[in-house]
Amino acid sequence: MKILAIRLKNLASLAGPFELDFTAEPLASAGLFAITGPTGAGKSTLLDALCLALFGAIPRLSNVGQSKVPEIDGDISTNDPRTLLRRGTGSGYAEVDFVGIDSRRYRARWETNRARDNASKKLQASRQTLTDLDSEQVLSSQNKTEYKTMLEARLGLNFEQFTRAVMLAQSEFSAFLKADDKERSELLEKLTDTAIYSQLGRRAYSKSKEAEKVHEDLKALATGVTPLAPEARAELDQRFNEAQQQLKTQQAQLKQLELQHHWLKALHQLQDEQQSAAEQLQQAQLQWDGQSAERLKLAQLEHLAPQRHPFARQAELNAQLSPLVAQIQQHRQLQIERQAQQTQLEKTQVDAHAALLNAQQQQTDATPLLRQAFETQSTVARLIDELNQTTELKQQAEQQCIQGQSALQGLLDQQHQVAERLQRIAGQLEQSSALAPLSEAWNAYRERLKQVMQIGSRLKQGQIELPQLEQRAASVSQHLTEQRSALELLYHEAGAEAHAVAEQIQILGSLLQDNRKQQRAFEDLARLWTEQQELDTRSLALAQKQQHAQQQREHLNREGIQAKDELKVAEQTLAVTQQLLERQRLARSASVEELREQLQDDQPCPVCGSHEHPYHQPEALLQSLTRHDESEEANALKAVDTLKEKLVDLRTCVSGLIAQQKEFLHQQEQLTTQQRALTPSLEAHPLSTRLLEQDAAKRDGWLSQQLSQLSQNITQDEQRQSALLKLQQDAGRLQQQLQSATEASQTVTQHVAEQRRQLASDHERLEEELAAFTPLLPADILNGLRNEAAATVIQLDQQVTQRLDQLEQQRDELLEQSGRQQKIEQEQFQQHARAKHLEDLQQRFAALAQQQHTSQQTLAELLGGQAGEQRSAERWQQQLEHAVEQARHVESAASQALQDVRSQLIELAAELKARQERLQSLEQERSELSARIAEWRSRHSELDDSALEQLLSVDDEHVSQLRQRLQHSEKAIEQAKVLLHEREQRLHSHQAQANGNLDAEQLDSALSELQGLCAASEHLNADLRAQQADDQRRQDANQALAQQIADAYAQYQRWARLATLIGSAEGDKFRKIAQAYNLDLLVHHANAQLRQLVRRYRLKRGGSMLGLLVMDTEMGDELRSVHSLSGGETFLVSLALALGLASMASSTLKIESLFIDEGFGSLDPESLQLAMDALDGLQAQGRKVGVISHVQEMHERIPVQIQVRRQGNGLSTIEVSN
Secondary structure (H helix, E strand, O other): OEEEEEEEEOEOOEOOOEEEEOOOOOOOOOOEEEEEOOOOOOHHHHHHHHHHHHHOOOHHHOOOOOOEEEEOOEEEEOOOHHHHEOOOOOEEEEEEEEEOOOOOEEEEEEEEEEHHHOOOOOEOOOEEEEEEOOOOEEEEOOOHHHHHHHHHHHHOOOHHHHHHHOEEEHHHHHHHHHOOHHHHHHHHHHHHOOHHHHHHHHHHHHHHHHHHHHHHHHHHHHHOOOOOOHHHHHHHHHHHHHHHHHHHHHHHHHHHHHHHHHHHHHHHHHHHHHHHHHHHHHHHHHHHHOOHHHHHHHHHHHHHHHHHHHHHHHHHHHHHHHHHHHHHHHHHHHHHHHHHHHHHHHHHHHHHHHHHHHHHHHHHHOHHHHHHHHHHHHHHHHHHHHHHHHHHHHHHHHHHHHHHHHHHHHHHHHHHHHHHHHHHHHHHHHHOHHHHHHHHOHHHHHHHHHHHHHHHHHHHHHHHHHHHHHHHHHHHHHHHHHHHHHHHHHHHHHOOOOOOHHHHHHHHHHHHHHHHHHHHHHHHHHHHHHHHHHHHHHHHHHHHHHHHHHHHHHHHHHHHHHHHHHHHHHHHHHHHHHHHHHHHHHHOOHHHHHHHHHOOOOOOOOOOOOOOOOOOOOHHHHHHHHHHHHHHHHHHHHHHHHHHHHHHHHHHHHHHHHHHHHHHHHHHHHHHHHHHHHHHHHHHOOOHHHHHHOOHHHHHHHHHHHHHHHHHHHHHHHHHHHHHHHHHHHHHHHHHHHHHHHHHHHHHHHHHHHHHHHHHHHHHHHHHHHHHHOOOOOHHHHHHHHHOHHHHHHHHHHHHHHHHHHHHHHHHHHHHHHHHHHHHHHHHHHHHHHHHHHHHHHHHHHHHHHHHHHHHHHHHHHOOOOOOOOOOHHHHHHHHHHHHHHHHHHHHHHHHHHHHHHHHHHHHHHHHHHHHHHHHHHHHHHHHHHHHHHHHHHHOOOOOHHHHHHHHHOOHHHHHHHHHHHHHHHHHHHHHHHHHHHHHHHHHHHHOOOOOOOOHHHHHHHHHHHHHHHHHHHHHHHHHHHHHHHHHHHHHHHHHHHHHHHHHHHHHHHHHHHHHHHOOOOOHHHHHHHHHHHHHHHHHHHHHHHHHHOOOEEEEEOOOOOOEEEEEHHHOOEEEEHHHOOHHHHHHHHHHHHHHHHHHHOOOOOOOEEEEEOOOOOOOHHHHHHHHHHHHHHHHOOOEEEEEOOOHHHHHHOOOEEEEEEEEOOEEEEEEEO
């Protein structure tokens, strides 16, 4: 992956548009370049544009929280990348060209704008596009998710990996290096995304607990779902079959009784229908007899029916004649009015025609004057336009004169300022004249001075390190002696020989293995024995429950038998009570009361023949007996109901006990099965014989004693083994340290000698180089190069660079002064020409104004006769045309009105004639009808006027209703006769089909009893069927639960194993494992980078789980704290960590572009030189490295720079310099 170019516009302080092309010189050949500029100029904005174009996000906005910033249409979040759009602009963009992992060139673009690109409008949503530059095809431009997927596939990095592999921030890794375990854990989680491992650890722990709870819940649920035993199920099925057969028999008997009941019910219904038909016939006959008057009236109406139309027509003609006469009179009056209106309109038409001729003559007379007025008016308009144009040109010329004078004055002021700056630069050059010989050939001497600085820095550093090396050699020698003494002391304190330690460890390992094997055997035996004891305890408790349930069942059976006997007695009592009550009611009936009054003592009863008359008592006594009998009946009913409810409750309890006993039997079978399965395992155990030899009461204690003794032996052996292993490890470590100390002592001695030789060589070379600069530099600067080479070279570089800049500025100012003088002379000539042009325009303006005044006077004379303030030729012409048009309109309106009146007169005459003819026809028809009606009345003299008027008032609808009513009465009599005959036949036919010999009361009693038996049988069948369904459900549920329990246990085992490995309630277990692994991987990559940057140091994880130590290879691989590193060493190690993480993030692809932001500001000159060497090493690895830094020395040592310069008003520019 390689960055080819960056383009941006209107982002923060960079208005642009700007382009950084890394394929064009000087950036193309520069492996190392610097991004320089003052604070806040926009250096980091370049890297923001790089991330923004690729990912639509900015790293430094990712942790700013959820605060808001004001916008035109509201507030937006501070982490919104659109806040980077420059204020006061309508749009902006960031664009990056890069080579993807498939070696093709792509262009990623991010852009945003305001509505209609107006800086004062609403901010719109951002857009991202990805284009294949090789095929010029747009790959994604709409869906941001699709864009993200395609970009990451072609770039090979996501946003987090890009910010760690391509853009490095040194501050994070310096903090990471010096942090404690807690802070390093937090930084490591942030840098390597290990937060997911905490979630996985918590998830594994919670899933294990959930699976365990599901398994326990299913086991608890399974204990309450036990089906019937096979024998009990067979008994239940047999009872169900018997109950079904009994129900079928009872249903057949019930059907026979229901047939007899239906026959009696139908007989009663037919008798009622026959009686109803007879009554219906009688009512119909009575209604027919009462309608004789209506039949007479209907006969008269039918005789009158042929003459109803003449009578109605006569009344209609009388109603039409009077309005028709009145209408004829109104038409005659209207005809006279229209004739007078016609005469008036003919006179108006003549006057309008004369007015039209007059207007046309006036229009003809004014045509020549009107034509002349139009010509004059056109001339005035043209002069006005020319005058306006001349006025505008004159104003422009005046403005140009003023602007020209202002520009001339500005050039003169600038010329004066340049003269002052040239004088100031000359004074500064005079002060630095001593450096003139050196500055003339500065590029040639600059590299030699860098060599002098390097030699001086090495010499100074070597002089500082020489005492340290000598002291380190002494300390290494002392350390060697201490290591030898420590090894001898270790063996002496342990009381062991070095060659016998390994043999003792092996013997203890074998002994521990035997003890652990025996411990596992005793633990298995204890587990089997505990399970056997638990099964025996559960079996005993279950037997006690079964015995208790059997006792309850026997007790309930006895109560049930007793309740049945009590119910039988209560039912008999109820029957007797009801019979007595019925006899009492009979005794109080009306007919019985009369017979009772005739009873006499010792005389036989005329009804039953008895000589005893118990009910021949007063009324009060009878009422008392009635209340007593009713109370007795209610008490008897209550007793029967109470006993029935008690029997139902007892049956329910017995059913529950039976189900409970079956459940106990099933549990007993399960316990027996478990005991049978456990007994072989217990007997087959090799230690079971020793256990059974013990007393039954002492077996638990014997097992505990054996396990405790084995645990104690194992603990002692483990402690002894741990001590020997520790001794072996300590001895090995001391042997290694002794060997390392020996090698370190030899290495340090060689380093001291080498350091002394190198110091002598550097001192000689420094004097040679300084001798070459003696003619060019003052003595104080030579002494500075000898004592503080780096600082003196940097200061000298600044002074010479400043002098060269001043010379270049002097040349630029002189060139600018010369060019500005030419501009002044040219501007003076142009100002003279502008003044001459202004004078010509003023003369032309005066001539045009005079011509306009003359033309306006002529036009006023031509239009002098026109009224009104706005006089013009167009208005005069419009008035003449309007007068002609108005006269023509008046004439046309008069002609049209006259024509309308004539048409109305013709229509009135025709309509009057038609109405007169109709009046004559109606009068003739009325005479004919009067003659016919008189003739008919002479034949029906029995109808006087009132009777005739009454008959005529009856309309046809009422006649039809009367006729239908009479016909309906006649038809009702016929239908009633037919219905009566039919029902008598059906009654005789049904009586011939008599079925059975039971009367209604006996049949009802037998039917009620049999229905009760059927209901009881159906209830019994339903109960048995419900028991079968419940048992089947229990069987299905038991099988399903068994499978579910097996599945849940398997699931629980899987999650439990995973939770044991990585799970914890807080999620820290797996996170620590992952962070330790990532830290090892990061240290590995960082050490790979350190080998190329500095060979002396290596990083190593130690001291704690997430601790970091530095291994000094020049001190015998001595481990020391990272806090002991100097500033330059800390920078190199931090840089190695940063590059190591970049290698982790980019392990699958080659990254050829790298940007490092800050991190160099606190380095001394020597450390800075080490940092520059490290950056040169990165460049040598094939990466194009860009560095953002404020350090001036780095700016001076890196020739290719991207300079971000301020312009004021929040604007900056970008320049690439070499």
